[in-house]
Amino acid sequence: MKKKNLIMIVVSSVFLISTLFGKGPTSAAAARSMSDAEALNPTISVININNMAYWITKSGGGTTSGSPNGEQVDYPIFTGGLIYEDGMLWGCKVNDGGPQRVRVNGSTYYHGMKAGQAIYDADGNVIGADDPTNHQVWRVRKDWATGDLSTDAANFYMETSSSVSAEQIANVKATYEHDWNNWPAHLGAPYNDVDGDGSYNPATDIPGYPGADQTLWTISNDIPKIVSATGDSIGYNNTSAQIYGADPIGIELRVTMWAYAFGASDPLGNIVFKKANMKYVGLPDTPADATLDTVYFTQWSDPDLGTFTDDYVGCDVDLSFGYVYNGNRLDGVFNGIYGLACPAGGYDFLQGPVDNMDIDGDGDVTEFLGMTSFTYFGAGSSISDPSFSYAGSLQFFNLMEGFLPRPEYPVQIPWTDPATGEETKFALSGDPVSGSGWIDGVQLPPGDRRLVMASGPFNMVLGDDADVVLALAAGTGLDAVSSVSVAKYVDTYAQYAYDNNFSLPSAPTSPSVIGIEMDGKIALDWGSNSSAVSTTEESVSAGFKFEGYNVYQLPGSGSPLTEGVKVATYDKVNLIQNILDPTVDPLTGLVVDAAKQTGTDSGIQRHFETDYDEIRGRPMSNGISYYFAVTAYSYLPDNAGSPFKTLESGESRITVVPHDLNPGATIGEEGSYGSDVTVTHSGTANASATVTVVNPYELTGNSYAVTFSEQAYYLDLEGNWHTSEPAAKVGDVSPSTVTGVANTAMPVGTIDLVLNVNVVSPDYNYADGVSLTFPEGTEINSASETSGGVTALISDNEIMLGNNSAPYGFFAGGEVIVVNINTPADFPTNAIDIDYVIIDDGWAQWWCADTSVGGGGQCETCEAYGIGEDCNGDILSTAINAEGTCSITELGYYVQIEKHWNLANTTTGTTLLEKQTVVSGGDLWNGASAENKSKLHYNTAAAVTTDGFTVNVAGGYAAPSDWYGWEFETTYTGSDGDAIFDFGSYAQHGWAITAMAIETYGFGLTSVDYLQRDIQIRFTGEFEATPTTTAAGVVYYPALAEGGSWAWINGSRLSPLSDHPDPGNPGDGTPFRIKIPFEVWDMEAEGGEQQIDIAIYDRMQSYVSGDTVYSFNPYDRMYTHFIHLPYQEDGAYADWEGNLTWNVVWWDTQFNQGDVVTFNYANPLQLGVDQFTFSTQKATSSTSNVVEDVNVYPNPYYGFHELETSRADKYVSFNHLPSTATISIYSLGGTFVKKIEKTDDGSQFTRWDLKNQYGYPVASGLYLVRVESGGNEKILKLALVQETQVLKYY
DSSP: OOOSSOOOOSSHHHHHHHHHTTTOOOTTOSOOOOOHHHHHSOSEEEEOSSSOEEEEETTSOOOSSSSTTSSSEESSTTSOEEESEEEEEEEEEEESSOSOSEEEEEBSSSBSOEESOEEEOTTSOEEEEOOGGGOOOEEEETTTTTSOOHHHHHHHTTOOTTTOOHHHHHHHHHHHHHHHHTOOGGGTOOEEOTTOSSSOOTTTSEESSTTOSEEEEEEEEOOOEEEOTTSOEEEEOOOTHHHHSOOOOOEEEEEEEEEOOOOTTSGGGGEEEEEEEEEEOOOTTOOTTOEEEEEEEEEEEEOOOSSGGGEEEEEETTTTEEEEEESSSSOTTTTTTSOOOOOEEEEEEEEOOBOTTOTTOSSOSSSBOOOOEEEEEETTSSSOOOOSSHHHHHHHHHHHTTBOSSSOTTSOOBEEOTTTOOEESBTTOSBTTTTBSSOTTSSSOSBOEEEEEEEEEEEEETTOEEEEEEEEEEEOOSSHHHHHHHHHHHHHHHHHHHHTTTOOOOOOOOOOOEEEEETTEEEEEOSSOHHHHHHHHHOOBTTBEEEEEEEEEESSTTOOGGGSEEEEEEEOSSSOOEEEEEEEOTTTOOEEEEEEEEOOSOOOOSEEEEOEETTTTEEOOTTOOEEEEEEEEEEOSSOTTOSOSEEEOOOEEEEEOOOSOOTTEEOOTTOSTTOEEOOEEESSOSOEEEEEESOGGGOOOOEEEEEEEEEEEEEOTTSOEESSOOSOOOOOOOSOSEEEEEEEOSSTTEEEEEEEEOOOOTTOOOEEEEEEEOOTTOOEEEEEETTSOSOEEEETTEEEEEOOOTTOOSBOSOEEEEEEEEOOTTTTTSOEEEEEEEEEOOHHHHHHSOGGGTSOOOHHHHHHHTOSBOTTOOBOOOOOOEEEEEEEOOEEOEEEEEEEEEEEETTTTEEEEEEEOEETTEETTTTOOSSOTTTTOOSGGGOOOBTTEEEEEESOOSOOSSOOEEEEEEOOOSSSOOOEEEEEOTTTTTSSSSSBHHHHTSOOOOOHHHHTSOEEEEOOOOBOSSOEEOTTSOEEEOBOSSSSEEEEEEEESSSOGGGOOOTTOOSSSOOEEEEESOEEEETTOTTSOEEEEEEEEEOSOOOSTTOEEESSOSSSOEEEEEEEEEOOTTOOOSOSGGGEEEEEEEEEEEOOTTEEEEEEOOOOOOTTTOEEEEEOOOOEEOOOOOOTTOEEESSSEESOOTTOOSTTOOOEEEESOOSSEEEEEEETTOOEEEEEEEOOSSOSOEEEOSBOTTSOBOOSEEEEEEEEETTEEEEEEEEEEOOOOOOSOO
């Protein structure tokens, strides 16, 4: 027990120390010594890897002999105390035949447990406990072999980091090594099962709590009888009786404490976690049917926060958090000695025992309890410590149940909340920050407090065990009260860690930064190291994903980020910008939400350039050191319940000094930072490659090529990609009106059913809709018609595409329907049978019916074609739906065909980048590329740096689907007014998917080589001024013989082609040649521009008496298709229909002779056709002895200059020095002062510290400086005006 009454000592200073440091500093306040044996088998040890030092004994109890404060827990580490002593207790009602019904044991000031495990006989019966001398506190640290253990050793040996000895560090390391190699996993000590075999393998598994940076472990028991390994009795020690007078129960307790190596600014750096495993093993004479009921597990603590006589305690029921804070505004230890605000801290029941008694009545006996009561007492008050006798057990049992300790159990008096007047089991549950509710200080003044946190009740039978998990969390605000706010905030991190099974997130890896020094400016590059970039950006830690970079300028090389200026943020373009996280408000000390990261969706960039000094607010100057840091930060998208949403990496610091080129160094015109390298394009694509220099000093001077490739990937059912097709092939079931195949699909676990609609309709009817019915239980995820021309409606296992609203149906045949379903469990063993109905739109029946009944009135045409009904009303054909079943039996593979670009160093034959999918600043696959080689190329500025430059490709791979624009020019100077043109295409008006003739006409070319060529229309002709009237009374304007060209006319809509008034018409309805007033030219034909042909279809002119007809209608719609063959006047081509390319709809063609219209078709990137080549200019450096530009700064020197950091750091700087030089300094009278040898260190600078050859400061005056290099020489004059100085030694 700690001393309750301090003995008055005559020497008042000793009394003062005792008062300030709690119950008195340890008697071993001098540095601790330890023998080799003790170093390897410590009886006490400490968790000290972060901002807290937490000691424990090998019996699992507390100790005050570890800390120089004479306390168990110091916080912050190396400052004052937080906890004088704590321990874990349990209380219960015992049914083992013993005389005591209620028993309490564990550890407070005395320890009711001793080190060691229970020993069993061959039948599994407890026969005693192991010898405590065989045991120790076990401690491991995962970086023990390579980490810096000086701080650890200094804390352990009560030294400072500067005074700790190498021997002490070696002792600590030896302890870690011993415990690492002899970890007692066989006794239940935790470990990371790396090989996953369920047993501890020292060669591969990692000792300690999985993922923790430091772990401490003990095992103890309350079994009095001590036996040897063979079961022989070798002693007896009833430790239970020495604490609160209760008989032993037979408890084995395993305590694991662990922590994480975060800094003091991170909440996790202010937490130690503790897990206790309590097993009811019984005593040698415990009956087999023994039970423990109404068991409570309790965290007891005597917190002494700095000065122990001015403490308050309290609890937060929602957080299960019991804590201590200072009762006075200032604390004698923290404020008085360390100049710190007084912290606050406490315990959180992260997990209590299992609620196997269902105390909340919800029927769930598997959930964990939290803190079920919080009580306290004050030393020397009416609510004081329980007695150290059996009465103390009964008093503690009352506290555990949430009652006043006295009178002792079974009499129970509840606590009464003075703020509400109601009974409560949670004393002091108000909020000291707001001053609301029941808070400490109402009944007792500040003093020496104890707190008791209990979790229970629960039951145990012999052999049961129970786990509890706690955290000791602390924080510091601006004062005692705001520290409570911070401590609770820190505790939320403890809860987060527990909720995530202690799989804690880590910040991104710090970037690898290179400095680039230029004339009057600097640049930073952290993209050249591709492996470092990948490590930083690709790692996902507990859901935290890389989000961006921050660039800071700092006042000095050692300045913290808080003193710097954030000069740039480069973040992903994803609408995640300001990220708010709780932080300590510097004005109030309270925890508030504030912007931790301030992104702008600027896009990722891995280089930074500036010529401006943000610290001093002016342009940069050559020769001055500037300090920068670059960090990476991550974001947690799914952040519900998380106490934080962003983590920032440690900073990568760098010092850069702007300067012009060193003597002998050269950089080419295209080799400077940010310049674009000249790129040569061979090929036809409307595309470009931009090569930008990021690091001039990494340019190789080699040649490079950007080429293009294609790769097909096949997806299997498990979601794996293959570059060769697996063995199984796709098959379909036919003949059927609907045929289909099944392909693997994304997401994994689904398949795509690709259904082809085959409309067979002799009466020219289309189908209004298609109805599909799938087997019962089919889970349909999506359905669509691939052209997007009709909507799919899904209802359970049925899909309806289109409708039955005759007479203009959508389905003409050839449409493709894709249905994604969850893969049936029995497929492809059993077929997927889909019933279909194809609904006839009845177009022929409507078109042929008389107008009097709402029909189309085309009975004569219908008679000719034998459809619908004739003019007598006789039925020639009827509308009949098609019905059937499509049976899909075989599984195919989803195929993803990707086009890539690749970068190669053609000088060395090395591939630098391959299978890149970012084109025109965007990923063509949106991150879904099979190999995802461009996953870090988020945007143009995020291009991967290689050999000192970045590459971006702009263009596209897709063949054109239509013209993307047209251009107009003219040589016409007449007075007929401006031309009027209006063009379209079947695709633009929704009549076809594309404007390619293969889709709009049914025949045509598909070669990109032809489809990408621009087509020019040259209006070189004109119509006859005087029309001709035909015998049929049609007024006809043919084209003039001069100019224009001949074309094929192959159809008309409003009148039969056989009636066309052109004299060249054979009159049999077959296509014929017709003169038109323009020529058609292929502008990108091989060998140069080439005239080609055209086919026209007259959509709007009719050929009946009185009509006016033009050979090419200038006022209304004409349909055309270009014939991509060299022009022949007679049009005698072997297959002109097979050489059609593009459809154009001419809505208005009111031209003037001399007009030129050019239709632009996109030129895609083509494999084997397009290539970009370039070479870089390597920076060179040669030996130079030129000294003519050497100068000195500042000159004159007036006592100091702004770049000096202290009076002990006086200097002038020489610049423009060659790689090696000798600087000799003389007084004006010729007296030698000092010689400085400048070595080849890659810099053009060196300093003189204004001291002579003997190390004394030189006097004010004029000095001569002789600079020599390779036989060259320069003389400088330097004026110095020194501050007044008094030398200590002469």
